[in-house]
Amino acid sequence: MIKRVEINYRGIFQKSLAKRIGGDIVMIATRMGQVGFSNGRYSDSPERNGIPCKYFAFVSPDLPEEELEAECGAKLDIDEADISVVLDDTMVKGVEPWGWHGVRSINEKVVEGGTQLVVTRKRHQDLLQFIGRKPYPYYLATIEGEASLAGLWVFKDDLTHERVLGAIAGIDPSLLSIEAVTDYLEGKTHDPARVAAAREAYETVQRTSRAVAPGEGIEWPYEAPRLPAWDEFRIGAAVPAVPRHFELGPRGQSRNEQFKRSTTKSQRPVVRFDLCTKCTLCWVECPDECFDPTADGYYDVDYEYCVGCGKCAQVCPVKECIVMVDELEFTDYDSPYEQWIEHPTTYVRWAEEKKGSERVTYPFVTGTGRLVVEGQQLAEGSKPVPKRRPATRVAY
Amino acid sequence: MATTSQRPTIGGGIWEREDLLTGCQAVAEGVRLADVDVIAAFPIRPYTEVMDTISKIIADGRLDAEYIIADSEHSQFEIAKHASAVNARSFAGSSGTGWCYGFEALVVTATDRLPTLFLVGNRALDDPGAFGVEHNDAMAVRDMGYLLCWVNTPQEALEHVLIGYRIAEDARVHMPMALAMDGAFLTHSQHMVRLPTPDAVQRFLPPLDLGERRLHPDNPISIAPQVNEDWVMEMRRQNWEAARRARGVVAEAYGEFNQVFGDRYQAPYYFDEFMTEDAEVVLLGIGTAAAPGRTAVRRLREQGQKVGYVNLRWFRPFPTVELRESLSRFKAVGVIDRDFAHGSPDDGGIVLHEIRSCLYPLRQRPAIVNFICGLGGRDISIAQCQEMFATTQRAATEDKLDGFVSWIGVRE
Numbered sequence: 001m002i003k004r005v006e007i008n009y010r011g012i013f014q015k016s017l018a019k020r021i022g023g024d025i026v027m028i029a030t031r032m033g034q035v036g037f038s039n040g041r042y043s044d045s046p047e048r049n050g051i052p053c054k055y056f057a058f059v060s061p062d063l064p065e066e067e068l069e070a071e072c073g074a075k076l077d078i079d080e081a082d083i084s085v086v087l088d089d090t091m092v093k094g095v096e097p098w099g100w101h102g103v104r105s106i107n108e109k110v111v112e113g114g115t116q117l118v119v120t121r122k123r124h125q126d127l128l129q130f131i132g133r134k135p136y137p138y139y140l141a142t143i144e145g146e147a148s149l150a151g152l153w154v155f156k157d158d159l160t161h162e163r164v165l166g167a168i169a170g171i172d173p174s175l176l177s178i179e180a181v182t183d184y185l186e187g188k189t190h191d192p193a194r195v196a197a198a199r200e201a202y203e204t205v206q207r208t209s210r211a212v213a214p215g216e217g218i219e220w221p222y223e224a225p226r227l228p229a230w231d232e233f234r235i236g237a238a239v240p241a242v243p244r245h246f247e248l249g250p251r252g253q254s255r256n257e258q259f260k261r262s263t264t265k266s267q268r269p270v271v272r273f274d275l276c277t278k279c280t281l282c283w284v285e286c287p288d289e290c291f292d293p294t295a296d297g298y299y300d301v302d303y304e305y306c307v308g309c310g311k312c313a314q315v316c317p318v319k320e321c322i323v324m325v326d327e328l329e330f331t332d333y334d335s336p337y338e339q340w341i342e343h344p345t346t347y348v349r350w351a352e353e354k355k356g357s358e359r360v361t362y363p364f365v366t367g368t369g370r371l372v373v374e375g376q377q378l379a380e381g382s383k384p385v386p387k388r389r390p391a392t393r394v395a396y
Numbered sequence: 397m398a399t400t401s402q403r404p405t406i407g408g409g410i411w412e413r414e415d416l417l418t419g420c421q422a423v424a425e426g427v428r429l430a431d432v433d434v435i436a437a438f439p440i441r442p443y444t445e446v447m448d449t450i451s452k453i454i455a456d457g458r459l460d461a462e463y464i465i466a467d468s469e470h471s472q473f474e475i476a477k478h479a480s481a482v483n484a485r486s487f488a489g490s491s492g493t494g495w496c497y498g499f500e501a502l503v504v505t506a507t508d509r510l511p512t513l514f515l516v517g518n519r520a521l522d523d524p525g526a527f528g529v530e531h532n533d534a535m536a537v538r539d540m541g542y543l544l545c546w547v548n549t550p551q552e553a554l555e556h557v558l559i560g561y562r563i564a565e566d567a568r569v570h571m572p573m574a575l576a577m578d579g580a581f582l583t584h585s586q587h588m589v590r591l592p593t594p595d596a597v598q599r600f601l602p603p604l605d606l607g608e609r610r611l612h613p614d615n616p617i618s619i620a621p622q623v624n625e626d627w628v629m630e631m632r633r634q635n636w637e638a639a640r641r642a643r644g645v646v647a648e649a650y651g652e653f654n655q656v657f658g659d660r661y662q663a664p665y666y667f668d669e670f671m672t673e674d675a676e677v678v679l680l681g682i683g684t685a686a687a688p689g690r691t692a693v694r695r696l697r698e699q700g701q702k703v704g705y706v707n708l709r710w711f712r713p714f715p716t717v718e719l720r721e722s723l724s725r726f727k728a729v730g731v732i733d734r735d736f737a738h739g740s741p742d743d744g745g746i747v748l749h750e751i752r753s754c755l756y757p758l759r760q761r762p763a764i765v766n767f768i769c770g771l772g773g774r775d776i777s778i779a780q781c782q783e784m785f786a787t788t789q790r791a792a793t794e795d796k797l798d799g800f801v802s803w804i805g806v807r808e
Contacts (some may be wrong), residue, residue, distance in 0.1 A: 027801055042624075042625070043624040043625055043626065076625055076626060097530070098624070099624045100624075100626045100627070101627050227626055227627070228630070229630065230629075230630035230631070230633035230634050230637075231634070231637075233630070234608060234609060234617075235509045235570060235609065235634050235638070236507065236509040236510075236609065236619060236620070236631070236634075237616040237619075237620075237621055237627060237631055238510045238608070238609045238617045238618065238619045239617060239619075239621055240608075240616070241616030241617055241618060241619050244616075349459075
């Protein structure tokens with residue numbers, strides 16, 4: 001018997017986290033007398049920001065290690081997962097890895113009776129509106145938490161690591177028992193807070209786990225790519241360029257249909273066109289050329305190609321004009337500019353509702369993780385008022 | 397039996413004139429006649445003389461080409477590769493460790509399937525520094541998707557620049573060509589060479605046409621993308637098929653060459669046989685070892701010995717079927733290796749392994765012995781070749797000698 005755990009994570013920011021979880025599953029299972037090993041999907045590009053990647057842990061109570069390796073070692077992808085962990089809940093919208101897999105539903109590999117475990121603050125029904133339906137029942141479990149997006153090579157030690165281990169024990173005690181998890185953490189760290197975090201998640205997950213019925217979820221809108229046979233593509237893999245096309249307006253410039261990167265983002269820019277001064281900076285600075293100039297001088301966003309890097313929001317000189325918002329707040333990739341032109345008042349109200357009162361950033365370089373500051377909410381017609389910081393008093 | 401070392405006669409609108417040229421100069425004249433568009437240059441003996449000659453040819457107005465001096469062998473091959481990608485006929489060359497320094501560029505030229513032509517003036521691999529011939533430098537690309545061929549005279553060198561481009565640029569092949577020649581013995585040895593007319597060359601060698609793979613503003617494409625395990629195996633298969641197809645194209649190209657230039661080469665083209673009709677034992681070698689080898693054959697024939705010599709010209713594609721057919725006629729084959737393969741089966745040379753592997757499926761196999769000789773540019777004498785024939789002859793009757801490897805001409 002083999003138990004397969006996959007850990008879905010975002011490239012670079014969660015790489016260390018995913019690897020630690022995978023490694024510790026093996027360490028703990030081994031102490032329980034099982035054999036196991038852990039690896040990452042080799043076609044992934046985990047050094048690239050936001051790219052969806054996978055780490056795996058394979059455990060067996062009865063197979064020799066070599067047979068386990070033969071079944072599970074270094075594959076393009078695993079065939080099935082008993083537990084699929086998601087470390088950033090925006091990945092439930094589907095993931096497109098670096099290799100040619102196409103956009104896949106997050107639960108694609110979850111077996112009948114298996115569990116999809118998501119670290120999130122969202123409710124089950126919020127998640128299921130993005131997840132593909134399956135023909136058989138499985139479980140959806142959550143543990144409450146933020147996407148633990150750390151800095152480039154920084155490990156953000158926010159106890160997500162311990163909590164996921166505890167949750168796995170709660171889902172399948174034969175894979176990891178909670179005693180083995182807590183003994184391991186205690187012996188390794190001598191830190192009661194870490195043991196307590198694992199135990200809390202162990203209990204939480206048993207409360208939050210609920211069966212997902214066959215057919216529950218959405219009809220998956222993406223097709224997996226069919227890879228060509230050796231004599232069906234140009235020699236040397238020369239790829240014809242996307243024909244050049246440009247006209248003003250939404251989706252006016254040609255882009256590569258084969259290279260949409262929408263599943264890379266955990267946030268997307270919401271634009272208040274009524275506040276825009278047409279300064280061009282978002283259009284100029286966008287590293288992925290996602291902004292389409294319109295005939296009246298605005299800049300529409302093509303969300304199918306936006307990777308959610310936040311550069312536009314950073315360079316926009318108008319406060320509250322471009323704000324990054326949690327990707328799970330959105331269900332479509334339609335042109336925001338067209339919505340605004342059609343119903344300006346409704347659009348502004350909608351945009352403010354999506355923006356809410358919090359402005360969330362992830363200072364990746366410092367690795368301090370999720371940073372929340374208070375935002376300003378602006379009705380249509382009002383102008384943003386810059387907030388003055390109180391003078392800092394310096395003590396000599 | 398005729399060998400290709402015989403020179404063609406002037407006239408008939410085919411051969412323009414005769415000149416005394418080194419192997420290097422002959423290659424440069426071949427580059428001129430092939431109307432190469434881009435030449436990349438970085439000096440190393442013996443390529444330096446090719447560079448010198450081409451630059452003079454350009455300065456004299458005899459060739460209109462971009463001549464780019466690189467900062468290293470690596471850049472040099474990259475320049476030729478990129479030029480080839482935009483449908484320019486390109487040329488570069490090197491030898492020994494210089495060739496090795498360019499290796500990353502060499503392998504990507506093959507995987508990108510760009511039909512450029514590189515000269516390898518065989519040179520020993522340093523350290524210690526040495527100028528003389530060894531075949532290990534050129535042999536390093538043997539499995540990378542290269543056409544790999546050795547020439548023995550300046551005349552052949554000139555002609556194989558043309559034949560090389562013809563095969564490499566064939567749409568069924570599109571592989572780079574490594575044209576190898578023995579350093580010093582051929583590169584720096586002056587011989588009378590007949591130069592064909594540009595008209596005749598044009599009749600033989602059509603312009604390069606990469607078709608849909610031509611990198612050009614009118615044909616925007618991406619080449620050499622990052623691919624992973626979901627693509628690479630199919631690309632290797634494409635390359636494998638091309639290398640197999642190249643076998644037919646080689647024969648076709650020689651046939652066309654013979655049509656334009658008179659019967660210069662004999663089937664099966666991949667190798668020359670000398671006095672083998674009734675031979676019982678033969679030596680097989682690559683490159684200029686043929687000169688003492690064939691001379692030894694003549695002398696031993698005078699003594700009534702049934703010996704012959706096989707000069708292997710093409711190493712990639714390897715003439716599997718043709719060599720099986722040819723070598724199975726003999727009682728014993730002595731394989732001459734001007735290279736080393738330390739720690740390999742029987743501690744023999746590279747050519748030994750390929751020949752043995754080629755003959756293995758045969759029910760009737762000749763005994764095979766191996767001679768490591770001429771390393772680092774040491775000459776191979778007629779007497780040594782006679783000694784090799786004697787050993788090979790003993791192998792024909794003594795079982796224990798099969799697979800035996802001996803070093804010839806080493807101080808003991």
